[in-house]
Amino acid sequence: MTLPPPLLEVADLIVHFPVRHGLLRRRVGTVRAVDGVSFTLGRGETLALVGESGCGKSTTGLALVGLVRPTAGSARLDGASVAVRGGARRALARRMGIVFQDPFSSLNPRQRIEAILRAPLDIHGVGRPRERGAAVAALMARVGLRPDQGRAFPHQFSGGQRQRVGIARALALRPDLVILDEPVSALDVSVQAQILNLLADLQRDFGLAYLMISHDLGVVEHVAHRVAVMYLGRIVELAGRADLFAAPRHPYSELLLAAAPLPDPRRRRRLAPAEGEVASAAAVPAGCAFHPRCPLATARCREGAPPPLAPRADGRLLACHHR
Amino acid sequence: MRRALASPSLVAGTAIALAIVLLALLAPLVATHEVAAMDMRNRFALPSAAHWLGTDNFGRDLWSRMVAGARISLAIALATTAGAAAIGTAVGLVAGYFGGWVDLLLMRITDIFLGFPAIVLALALVAVLGPGVTNVALSLVVVLWTEYARVVRAATLVLREQTYVSAARALGASPARILLREILPNAAGPIIVLASLGLGTAVIAESALAFLGFGLPPPAPTWGWTLAYGTGFMREAPWLSIVSGAAIMLTVLGFNLLGDGLRDLLDPRQLTRAAGASKRN
Numbered sequence: 001m002t003l004p005p006p007l008l009e010v011a012d013l014i015v016h017f018p019v020r021h022g023l024l025r026r027r028v029g030t031v032r033a034v035d036g037v038s039f040t041l042g043r044g045e046t047l048a049l050v051g052e053s054g055c056g057k058s059t060t061g062l063a064l065v066g067l068v069r070p071t072a073g074s075a076r077l078d079g080a081s082v083a084v085r086g087g088a089r090r091a092l093a094r095r096m097g098i099v100f101q102d103p104f105s106s107l108n109p110r111q112r113i114e115a116i117l118r119a120p121l122d123i124h125g126v127g128r129p130r131e132r133g134a135a136v137a138a139l140m141a142r143v144g145l146r147p148d149q150g151r152a153f154p155h156q157f158s159g160g161q162r163q164r165v166g167i168a169r170a171l172a173l174r175p176d177l178v179i180l181d182e183p184v185s186a187l188d189v190s191v192q193a194q195i196l197n198l199l200a201d202l203q204r205d206f207g208l209a210y211l212m213i214s215h216d217l218g219v220v221e222h223v224a225h226r227v228a229v230m231y232l233g234r235i236v237e238l239a240g241r242a243d244l245f246a247a248p249r250h251p252y253s254e255l256l257l258a259a260a261p262l263p264d265p266r267r268r269r270r271l272a273p274a275e276g277e278v279a280s281a282a283a284v285p286a287g288c289a290f291h292p293r294c295p296l297a298t299a300r301c302r303e304g305a306p307p308p309l310a311p312r313a314d315g316r317l318l319a320c321h322h323r
Numbered sequence: 324m325r326r327a328l329a330s331p332s333l334v335a336g337t338a339i340a341l342a343i344v345l346l347a348l349l350a351p352l353v354a355t356h357e358v359a360a361m362d363m364r365n366r367f368a369l370p371s372a373a374h375w376l377g378t379d380n381f382g383r384d385l386w387s388r389m390v391a392g393a394r395i396s397l398a399i400a401l402a403t404t405a406g407a408a409a410i411g412t413a414v415g416l417v418a419g420y421f422g423g424w425v426d427l428l429l430m431r432i433t434d435i436f437l438g439f440p441a442i443v444l445a446l447a448l449v450a451v452l453g454p455g456v457t458n459v460a461l462s463l464v465v466v467l468w469t470e471y472a473r474v475v476r477a478a479t480l481v482l483r484e485q486t487y488v489s490a491a492r493a494l495g496a497s498p499a500r501i502l503l504r505e506i507l508p509n510a511a512g513p514i515i516v517l518a519s520l521g522l523g524t525a526v527i528a529e530s531a532l533a534f535l536g537f538g539l540p541p542p543a544p545t546w547g548w549t550l551a552y553g554t555g556f557m558r559e560a561p562w563l564s565i566v567s568g569a570a571i572m573l574t575v576l577g578f579n580l581l582g583d584g585l586r587d588l589l590d591p592r593q594l595t596r597a598a599g600a601s602k603r604n
Contacts, residue, residue, distance in 0.1 A: 110508035120494045
């Protein structure tokens with residue numbers, strides 16, 4: 001069986017931010033936001049990046065769309081490097097969209113919806129200028145908005161409607177890949193389902209690949225094909241959705257799943273309380289970054305290089321000395 | 324709209340500013356005499372039915388000269404403010420958006436201009452350039468653009484972090500497009516407020532230049548020069564200085580009230596919007 005080449009191939013992506021201090025802006029430290037992340041994403045597939053706040057999942061997404069400059073490593077979309085600037089970056093923008101978490105700040109309050117949705121077409125000169133109005137109307141209809149709502153301003157819309165606009169904007173250039181940065185976490189639960197269903201429909205109709213960044217495991221279980229669990233800038237476990245949710249193997253994955261509320265109040269999990277604080281990405285512990293909180297930690301975990309993300313017999317990738 | 328009417332300073336400022344602009348626009352119609360017409364038998368005439376505000380040392384009608392002076396003051400103030408706002412906004416947008424050494428360079432240049440006492444710099448410039456409406460306006464632009472640059476830069480620093488700016492960048496929008504389409508419309512509030520206050524500042528500055536003899540040369544009926552030569556006739560005709568001084572004061576008051584009112588109207592929303600900046604991850 002030969003697999004088709006993946007749409008997106010991320011290898012050892014590193015994003016470090018310098019911490020500067022004082023009059024001379026001396027570099028006093030480094031925030032290792034993304035510290036060697038590798039994964040692949042196929043056409044039409046949804047890969048979820050999950051983890052706690054500050055684990056680097058959003059930064060990974062921002063680096064892919066060029067909003068954050070990678071320090072090292074590579075990311076290739078259909079073989080073309082993503083870490084480029086200028087004209088090549090503009091060309092990539094046609095193939096990669098992004099939907100942001102906050103549907104309020106992601107739309108310019110001074111622009112009408114039709115202007116917001118027309119912008120991608122204008123920027124890339126898609127179609128004849130006279131035809132763009134019709135393209136915008138079609139786009140709005142596709143995400144469940146009435147074309148006459150194009151004259152409205154964002155503040156006249158609800159959060160769910162605004163997120164539909166955000167999705168339409170990401171789809172305007174017919175990308176292959178859409179990065180969903182917490183696309184529903186700012187929405188009411190009742191609206192979340194509508195947006196998730198819309199995203200599923202769009203994925204089916206356009207063959208979209210999604211990189212879904214989320215901390216909501218309920219949402220992830222609903223939409224993802226595969227799940228990558230991140231901790232302090234690294235992927236610690238990457239597995240199929242069913243495998244991961246049935247039996248997480250990395251101690252951090254276990255902790256994360258145990259912390260998620262269950263829908264049935266009688267089915268209580270025995271809570272293994274998280275010990276210790278999440279370490280800061282500005283001071284990543286030596287060895288396995290998770291060792292200060294890990295019940296399995298041994299001397300081997302505390303020093304040397306962090307355990308590599310290696311394939312296991314059951315097909316998943318795992319970065320742990322003990323599992 | 325209701326909020327606008329509830330602000331006394333906005334209503335009063337708009338009324339005063341509108342009245343003076345109308346007088347200036349209609350100057351040829353509302354003037355009762357030729358601006359330059361001298362009448363040596365009627366020197367220092369007291370205000371009367373024939374000369375509403377009296378006459379000066381050449382017997383020229385002061386009312387007619389005041390409305391003609393309004394034209395000069397407002398024309399220079401408008402040109403100055405438009406020029407200063409345009410330059411300052413461009414500098415502020417570029418400095419705030421690009422940051423780094425671009426910001427450093429542009430802001431140090433701004434500081435150099437701010438370091439000079441404004442009126443002295445303007446005097447020197449007019450002295451070099453020579454008199455004339457254009458040269459006076461040009462000199463005032465040079466000393467007044469800095470405030471726009473600083474305010475617009477500050478607004479841009481906040482706005483460039485907004486998610487919709489990131490969205491535009493992710494779509495491949497050029498910096499020019501981002502500045503003009505995404506950032507400038509959202510910075511318009513502070514610029515409008517500053518410009519209406521700036522009109523008052525420009526009127527004062529123009530009058531000060533004229534007072535010191537560096538405005539439009541006589542016989543141009545500038546308020547500043549009327550105020551200046553009026554001081555020489557304080558005994559014979561105190562109304563010369565009083566009326567021209569009042570005209571300057573009223574105009575500046577009108578624009579300042581207008582600006583303050585606009586700030587109250589626009590700013591709170593602007594500030595809360597800026598404070599609601601996005602959280603990440």
